[in-house]
Amino acid sequence: MEGRVARFFARRAASRRLRRLLGALAILSMVLFIAGRFDNPVTHQLRSLALDIATPALSLIDDSADWLRRRWTALRDLWRAHEEYARLRARIAQLEGSLRDQAVLEHEKAELERLLSFQPLRATPVASGRLVGLSGGPFLRSGFISLGSADGIAAGDPVVASAGLVGRVFEAGRHAARILLINDINSRVPVRVGPDGIPAITIGRNDEFLALVFAPPDARIRVGDTVVTSGADGVFAPDIPVGTIAQVEPEILVRPSIRLSRVDHVRILKALRRDLFLPPASDCSDACSSEKGQ
Amino acid sequence: MNAAPIEGVRLRWQRTLGRLPAWLLPGLLGIVLVLAGNLWPWTAADQLPSPHWLLILVFHWSIHRPQALPPLLLAALGLLQDLWWGGPLGSNLLLLLIVQAILLDERRLIRKFSLTQKMIVFGVVAFFYELLFYLLADLYWNPGPPWRPFLVQAGETLLLYPVVVLLLGRLERALLGTRWKARG
Numbered sequence: 001m002e003g004r005v006a007r008f009f010a011r012r013a014a015s016r017r018l019r020r021l022l023g024a025l026a027i028l029s030m031v032l033f034i035a036g037r038f039d040n041p042v043t044h045q046l047r048s049l050a051l052d053i054a055t056p057a058l059s060l061i062d063d064s065a066d067w068l069r070r071r072w073t074a075l076r077d078l079w080r081a082h083e084e085y086a087r088l089r090a091r092i093a094q095l096e097g098s099l100r101d102q103a104v105l106e107h108e109k110a111e112l113e114r115l116l117s118f119q120p121l122r123a124t125p126v127a128s129g130r131l132v133g134l135s136g137g138p139f140l141r142s143g144f145i146s147l148g149s150a151d152g153i154a155a156g157d158p159v160v161a162s163a164g165l166v167g168r169v170f171e172a173g174r175h176a177a178r179i180l181l182i183n184d185i186n187s188r189v190p191v192r193v194g195p196d197g198i199p200a201i202t203i204g205r206n207d208e209f210l211a212l213v214f215a216p217p218d219a220r221i222r223v224g225d226t227v228v229t230s231g232a233d234g235v236f237a238p239d240i241p242v243g244t245i246a247q248v249e250p251e252i253l254v255r256p257s258i259r260l261s262r263v264d265h266v267r268i269l270k271a272l273r274r275d276l277f278l279p280p281a282s283d284c285s286d287a288c289s290s291e292k293g294q
Numbered sequence: 295m296n297a298a299p300i301e302g303v304r305l306r307w308q309r310t311l312g313r314l315p316a317w318l319l320p321g322l323l324g325i326v327l328v329l330a331g332n333l334w335p336w337t338a339a340d341q342l343p344s345p346h347w348l349l350i351l352v353f354h355w356s357i358h359r360p361q362a363l364p365p366l367l368l369a370a371l372g373l374l375q376d377l378w379w380g381g382p383l384g385s386n387l388l389l390l391l392i393v394q395a396i397l398l399d400e401r402r403l404i405r406k407f408s409l410t411q412k413m414i415v416f417g418v419v420a421f422f423y424e425l426l427f428y429l430l431a432d433l434y435w436n437p438g439p440p441w442r443p444f445l446v447q448a449g450e451t452l453l454l455y456p457v458v459v460l461l462l463g464r465l466e467r468a469l470l471g472t473r474w475k476a477r478g
Contacts, residue, residue: 018365022395025369029391032373032384037434043383050377057329136331136344137379138424138443139431144332170380178380185439206440 048173052148055176058133059146066264123158123237123269127151131166131179131263141184141206143167145266148175156235156271164241164257165189165229166266179266182242182256183210190232191242194225202227202242202254210243212252221245227254234273319469320355320362323462324371327351332378343443345450348375349423350458352390353416356397357404359466368394382434389423389430409456417452424448 036043077084129147147153149172159166159179167187170180180187187204193215200215215221225245231238246255327347348371355363372387379386397404397419404415424444432438 021365022391025365025391026388028369029372029384029388032376032387033382033430033434036383046383047377047380050374054329054332054378058332061329133332135379137381138343138427138447139435139439140380142380206443 044171047171047178051144051171051173051176051178055132055144055146055173058144059130062130062132123240123272126153126157126268126270128265128267131266134181134260135178139206140186141181141204142170143179143181143260143263145177145179145268146175147268148173148177150174153177153268154271158236158240158269158271159266160240160269161258161263161266163259164243165236166258166260166263168235168271169268181260183207183260188233189236189242190230191227192230192238193219193221193227193245196220197230199230199232200252208255209246210254210256212245212254215252221248221252223248231272235271237269237272316362319466321367321371323465324348324351324363324367325374328371328375328378331375342450343447345454346420346423346447347451347454347458348372348386348390349393349420349451350416350455351462352393353397353419353455354459354462356394357401357412360398360401363394365391365394382430385427385430385434389426392426393419393423409459413452413455416455417448420448420451 032043127147129145129151131143132146133144135142135144143166145159153169153172155169155172157169159168165182167179167181167184169177171178181204182189182202183204183206185204185206187202187210189202189210191200191202191212192198193200193212196219198215198219198221200212200219202210202212205211212221212227223245227242227244229236229238229240229242241257243254243256245252247253327350330347331344352363352368368390369387372390373384375386376383404412407415424447428438428441428444431444
């Protein structure tokens with residue numbers, strides 16, 4: 001009987017301890033929530049640290065997957081080598097023609113720029129790396145790269161792939177960074193549309209399309225028009241491909257030129273104006289020192 | 295020279311090493327599942343969010359092996375999930391603790407359910423979890439993100455629940471044998 005009573009009280013005490021612990025942790029979560037809401041430097045550092053920890057693990061898994069992917073591609077290519085050879089020869093002949101035309105156009109453009117004393121805005125590449133993972137959360141479309149402030153990357157820097165704009169650096173840890181993808185709802189990119197260069201802004205929708213807004217009401221936008229960055233925000237250099245117009249009614253939608261499922265290597269360009277994105281003072285380590293050095 | 299104390303130390307070490315998988319597995323598995331949330335197959339990544347793997351683990355272990363997931367470990371995993379998903383800090387931490395607190399109270403009842411009944415309960419839990427998750431995100435960003443991905447995530451998580459539970463059971467048996475199960 002005594003033993004049963006003792007066990008009963010021990011269980012109650014343990015339950016009380018557990019409840020107290022759960023309560024304390026719930027309070028901690030609320031403190032973190034509020035601190036995160038008000039853009040606290042400590043939460044910035046915490047997120048950067050988590051990035052630095054997670055990205056090597058993701059990179060390792062991705063490397064293994066990449067090894068398998070490459071072996072599979074090599075086998076498949078071997079199987080199709082003959083017809084691929086014929087296709088590539090035809091393509092080379094076609095591209096050589098285009099290259100000649102392009103050289104003439106480049107020469108004309110350079111000549112005109114010289115005559116007008118035109119100073120073009122050109123993006124400076126900072127580093128290249130691999131996209132090692134995509135965040136699976138329901139609210140943020142973001143990816144991870146295994147490059148950080150130690151490689152000269154800073155928050156706000158544009159990220160491009162061979163096909164076009166991928167997004168911009170959102171948080172930079174020391175050896176890893178998070179990219180806000182262009183289809184995230186927080187993403188805004190000033191663009192020019194079609195041959196007339198109609199100014200507008202693309203907004204992410206958290207799906208495979210981007211919404212095109214703030215185009216002049218009388219603008220003639222057609223399906224298939226190309227969309228490129230305008231550089232008006234001082235972040236993205238002009239003329240980086242963003243996508244093509246996929247739909248004009250009832251709302252204008254843009255299909256991005258990159259398919260995230262196919263993006264592997266990315267290039268980080270220096271934001272035209274990095275000072276727009278400088279982190280809070282206490283978080284300002286490598287990015288700021290490299291800025292000051294320039 | 296007396297060999298008994300040396301033998302005792304050896305036995306104690308053997309026992310400690312034997313318990314290592316039981317201590318390490320929950321944390322390691324939790325971290326792997328949180329990482330898996332960032333390795334959702336890339337073909338689907340630009341359209342679908344990943345399932346909430348950690349919620350499945352918390353639901354399953356809160357019912358069957360509550361000792362495997364102490365609140366401090368759960369809080370750490372929730373915080374990691376928040377940090378790696380890039381969402382409101384503390385939201386997963388808080389919601390997972392609430393789920394565990396409720397399930398610990400009801401676990402004796404739910405334990406007796408069949409897999410289909412457990413799936414129904416899990417579906418309700420996942421739906422309310424995502425609803426609260428969405429409300430917290432809405433409060434954090436104001437206006438919040440679209441609600442559809444949250445619903446999709448709840449659906450995906452529910453669909454994958456039986457598969458993950460089956461794999462978890464196999465993993466537990468393979469790595470820990472029946473001794474750990476008996477303690478649960």
